[in-house]
Amino acid sequence: MSAFNTSALRRLRSRKAAVAGVAVAASAAVALSLAPGDAEAGTTAEVAAAPAAWKANPEQAAKVQESIATQQTSFEAQFKAAQAKKKAEAEAAKKAAEAKKKAAAKAAAEKRAKEKAAADRSARAAAKPAKVTYPNNLDGWIREALSIMKKHDIPGSYEGIHRNIMRESSGNPRAINNWDINAINGVPSKGLLQVIKPTFDAYHVPGTKKDQYDPVANIVAACNYAADRYGSMDNVNSAY
Numbered sequence: 001m002s003a004f005n006t007s008a009l010r011r012l013r014s015r016k017a018a019v020a021g022v023a024v025a026a027s028a029a030v031a032l033s034l035a036p037g038d039a040e041a042g043t044t045a046e047v048a049a050a051p052a053a054w055k056a057n058p059e060q061a062a063k064v065q066e067s068i069a070t071q072q073t074s075f076e077a078q079f080k081a082a083q084a085k086k087k088a089e090a091e092a093a094k095k096a097a098e099a100k101k102k103a104a105a106k107a108a109a110e111k112r113a114k115e116k117a118a119a120d121r122s123a124r125a126a127a128k129p130a131k132v133t134y135p136n137n138l139d140g141w142i143r144e145a146l147s148i149m150k151k152h153d154i155p156g157s158y159e160g161i162h163r164n165i166m167r168e169s170s171g172n173p174r175a176i177n178n179w180d181i182n183a184i185n186g187v188p189s190k191g192l193l194q195v196i197k198p199t200f201d202a203y204h205v206p207g208t209k210k211d212q213y214d215p216v217a218n219i220v221a222a223c224n225y226a227a228d229r230y231g232s233m234d235n236v237n238s239a240y
Helices: 006-030 044-049 058-127 138-151 158-168 197-203 215-230
Strands: 032-034 054-056
Touching (some): 138 158, 197 215
Antiparallel strands (some): 032 054
């Protein structure tokens, strides 16, 4: 709080007025000194009865006037300093309030931006399908192959694929036939569904590996061939 608050300023003004009034009175009283008239002009009784004569003392009056002027100047300086300080404090408080308001607005804007960014991330995550992972075993290979086949409208069921795999390779993705006619012709059957290379290349589905031994690529290519030749792998019950 300012040392010169509203109450202090009122007291200061009252004090200033009082001093001015006292100073004027003092100036009149002190500046004048009683100077008796010429005693030799009359008797004691006459002197006592005659009106008293007053005579101004210039030196003393000047000192009183100087004191009054000094006090007045001091009071005015204090009043102006108090007013200036009050104004400066008001301006500082206004600036502080504005700065606080701006900081609050900035913080609110940053909070909204973060919340929006988080909401956008959540929306994108919800819109984007989660990547499905499959176990690296026969069950996982068949299920992954079925998901790819579905995208390419290749028919076939889990049961039909599994049944033919067990007959052709017993579930061994590295299985190879080195004794039948295909082997004699230099194109042995390979992989889970024992596909020869010309068939694998002709019915290979984009997005899968170009490797006969890759279990998923082997299943998808074989099912694609079976769909073309037999309508579906489900319809294959023997060598095909």
